[in-house]
Amino acid sequence: MIAVQVQNAPFDPGQLTNRVHDGNPSIGALVCFTGYVRDLNLQHDVQGLFLEHFPGMTEKALQQIAKQAAQRWPLQAVHILHRIGQLAPAEPIVFVAAASAHRQDAFEACAFIMDYLKTRAPFWKKEFTATGSHWVEGRDSDQQAAARWNQPPSENS
Amino acid sequence: MIDVLFFARYREVLATDRLSLNWQDHWQSVADVRSHLIARGEPWTVLDDPTMMCALNEDMCSLDTAVRPGDNLAFFPMVTGG
Numbered sequence: 001m002i003a004v005q006v007q008n009a010p011f012d013p014g015q016l017t018n019r020v021h022d023g024n025p026s027i028g029a030l031v032c033f034t035g036y037v038r039d040l041n042l043q044h045d046v047q048g049l050f051l052e053h054f055p056g057m058t059e060k061a062l063q064q065i066a067k068q069a070a071q072r073w074p075l076q077a078v079h080i081l082h083r084i085g086q087l088a089p090a091e092p093i094v095f096v097a098a099a100s101a102h103r104q105d106a107f108e109a110c111a112f113i114m115d116y117l118k119t120r121a122p123f124w125k126k127e128f129t130a131t132g133s134h135w136v137e138g139r140d141s142d143q144q145a146a147a148r149w150n151q152p153p154s155e156n157s
Numbered sequence: 158m159i160d161v162l163f164f165a166r167y168r169e170v171l172a173t174d175r176l177s178l179n180w181q182d183h184w185q186s187v188a189d190v191r192s193h194l195i196a197r198g199e200p201w202t203v204l205d206d207p208t209m210m211c212a213l214n215e216d217m218c219s220l221d222t223a224v225r226p227g228d229n230l231a232f233f234p235m236v237t238g239g
Binding site: 004051052053054056057060061082093098105114117118119121122123124125128135136137139 | 162164165204208212215216219231233234235236237238239
């Protein structure tokens with residue numbers, strides 16, 4: 001039920017969504033997130049992106065994140081795909097699907113996986129602009145987003 | 158020996174993606190290996206970065222994680238995937 005892919009090739013989010021659901025009629029809710037390469041970041045015109053990763057650790061880290069989600073919520077399926085190498089603006093870069101019987105578990109699991117992926121999976125983005133290239137800096141807001149999953153659930157949730 | 162890998166900005170600043178270090182008997186934690194490298198001076202001081210992340214044997218770790226001969230250690234800037 002857990003599938004992890006790391007690849008350079010582009011992907012079709014619609015096709016992936018259907019594949020996660022196919023043959024599993026017990027899935028009542030499927031939440032999918034697709035991240036795309038933007039053409040603008042910090043006021044620079046981004047012409048392309050290079051995704052470096054840590055071969056050997058990347059798939060293992062994504063598997064661990066998917067397993068943690070499956071331990072935390074009753075999930076029928078988890079699918080994580082992350083692209084590496086050279087990417088162009090408007091291309092999809094990451095896909096996360098979480099399938100469950102009910103929507104709340106699927107929504108939360110999908111958000112959890114993305115928050116953990118952004119702070120615990122060994123990927124680094126380098127942006128190429130008209131004036132040169134630079135490594136994207138890690139953001140505190142991403143760290144805070146991931147940290148909220150360490151808090152005990154609030155009483156009114 | 159201990160293998161040390163570097164990624165992204167660190168890899169570029171250091172102009173190397175890996176090296177093997179002779180094991181030092183006083184090494185106990187990831188922090189000790191990092192201090193050994195920073196003591197080399199420029200450009201290794203790039204590792205003197207409060208936001209640095211590290212992995213031991215391909216699992217995320219912290220500076221106080223214990224190291225042993227034969228381990229595979231990796232130092233890298235904050236991850237920025239997704």
